[in-house]
Amino acid sequence: xxxxxxxxxxxxxxxRSLRLSCAASGFTFSSYGMDWVRQAPGKGLEWxxxxxxxxxxxxxxxxxxxxxxxxxxxxxxxxxxxxxxxxPEDTAVYYCAKDRSSTTSPGVSGMDVWGQGTTVTVSS
Amino acid sequence: SxxxxxxxxxxxxxxxxxxxxxxxxxxxxxxxxxxxxxPGQAPVLVIYxxxxxxxxxxxxxxxxxxxxTATLTISRVEAGDxxxxxxxxxxxxxxxxxxxxxxxxxxx
Numbered sequence: 001x002x003x004x005x006x007x008x009x010x011x012x013x014x015x016r017s018l019r020l021s022c023a024a025s026g027f028t029f030s031s032y033g034m035d036w037v038r039q040a041p042g043k044g045l046e047w048x049x050x051x052x053x054x055x056x057x058x059x060x061x062x063x064x065x066x067x068x069x070x071x072x073x074x075x076x077x078x079x080x081x082x083x084x085x086x087x088p089e090d091t092a093v094y095y096c097a098k099d100r101s102s103t104t105s106p107g108v109s110g111m112d113v114w115g116q117g118t119t120v121t122v123s124s
Numbered sequence: 125s126x127x128x129x130x131x132x133x134x135x136x137x138x139x140x141x142x143x144x145x146x147x148x149x150x151x152x153x154x155x156x157x158x159x160x161x162x163p164g165q166a167p168v169l170v171i172y173x174x175x176x177x178x179x180x181x182x183x184x185x186x187x188x189x190x191x192x193t194a195t196l197t198i199s200r201v202e203a204g205d206x207x208x209x210x211x212x213x214x215x216x217x218x219x220x221x222x223x224x225x226x227x228x229x230x231x232x
Binding site: 047108 | 125155157159166167169173178208214219220221222224225226
């Protein structure tokens with residue numbers, strides 16, 4: 001079945017780095033754009049970053065631009081989020097999500113598969 | 125940046141119809157997607173492209189989009205529909221995904 005499994009979350013001090021991974025299975029990973037979306041405790045959904053199917057296009061939410069890097073390895077069916085210079089306000093559950101359509105521009109068709117999330121806590 | 129505004133909460137009795145709005149400047153020119161999120165769970169896509177339902181989503185869920193308001197309508201509401209609902213668009217002017225603030229649906 002179509003599945004996304006995130007890993008790599010944890011507790012980290014402000015200013016440090018963390019890399020999240022999202023392992024995909026059950027679909028042709030290399031054909032779909034992929035997003036990272038986060039949710040701070042008790043808050044709503046916040047988009048973080050998007051990468052196109054071939055990795056050539058990357059888009060970032062303004063507060064993470066320059067600190068976070070989205071990437072993918074289509075040979076390993078894995079999506080990544082490298083998070084540097086972490087701040088307490090980055091504390092959240094981080095979800096990876098799959099674009100619904102492989103035939104439209106990345107990001108426009110909705111996100112039809114989500115992982116279970118991995119928790120990142122930034123605290124001293 | 126583009127902003128989507130949702131009511132924080134909507135309450136409805138079982139069997140009645142719930143309507144959740146999502147207001148944005150000329151949102152009718154964009155494609156709107158809706159997600160349902162139950163406590164402790166990942167979001168689930170319930171409507172895409174304004175009014176299309178993914179497979180497995182009941183026909184009770186429908187959507188519309190015109191002018192400055194998109195609406196998610198849930199007919200014959202059940203206790204299991206109690207959840208947070210989020211609207212979302214792709215903003216082409218900023219190349220950003222945008223989520224509404226979310227609406228908590230309470231079934232009385």
